[in-house]
Amino acid sequence: MAGTLCFLGGLMFLNAVIKLVECLDLPRIQPFTFPTKAELHTRVNVLCSLSKGTLPVTFMWIKYSGPLVELADKIEILSQRDSSQLQIKNLSGEDVGNYTCVAKNTAGETRFTAELLVEGRKIKPVLQWS
Ligand SMILES: *[C@@H]1O[C@H](CO)[C@@H](O)[C@H](O)[C@H]1NC(C)=O
Ligand SMILES: *[C@@H]1O[C@H](CO)[C@@H](O)[C@H](O)[C@H]1NC(C)=O
Numbered sequence: 001m002a003g004t005l006c007f008l009g010g011l012m013f014l015n016a017v018i019k020l021v022e023c024l025d026l027p028r029i030q031p032f033t034f035p036t037k038a039e040l041h042t043r044v045n046v047l048c049s050l051s052k053g054t055l056p057v058t059f060m061w062i063k064y065s066g067p068l069v070e071l072a073d074k075i076e077i078l079s080q081r082d083s084s085q086l087q088i089k090n091l092s093g094e095d096v097g098n099y100t101c102v103a104k105n106t107a108g109e110t111r112f113t114a115e116l117l118v119e120g121r122k123i124k125p126v127l128q129w130s
Contacts, residue, residue: 048101
């Protein structure tokens with residue numbers, strides 16, 4: 001079964017073989033998206049929530065290649081047993097980008113990426129002659 005990892009352990013006991021099977025499910029992330037028209041200076045929230053996966057699971061958020069860390073008045077991350085919420089406050093042009101939620105357990109890790117675009121931040125070519 002996809003996303004499931006099973007360990008088979010054998011045990012010899014009084015000439016009998018007792019088989020121990022333990023199955024672990026990879027985390028499965030419910031798809032999420034940012035609001036399509038996020039406005040400057042507003043805040044956005046996304047929830048990376050698991051529909052499946054053996055606990056405990058640890059969460060991490062990545063923007064491009066770097067891990068996101070909490071930043072006062074800017075980035076808040078609230079991780080619980082089976083979900084993690086990312087809140088970005090006071091949106092600015094610099095917040096545009098791809099945000100990846102990484103959920104990890106003993107079976108492995110799963111990633112899901114969503115793109116944040118900020119309204120009113122289309123780069124206009126500025127051609128000026130003075
Ligand atoms: C939001 O950020 C702008 C600069 O990008 C700053 O001038 C403004 O004070 C901030 N607003 C809040 C509510 O933090
Ligand atoms: C996010 O990733 C996609 C696919 O790699 C890419 O096409 C897009 O330009 C990226 N978005 C931003 C804002 O960098």
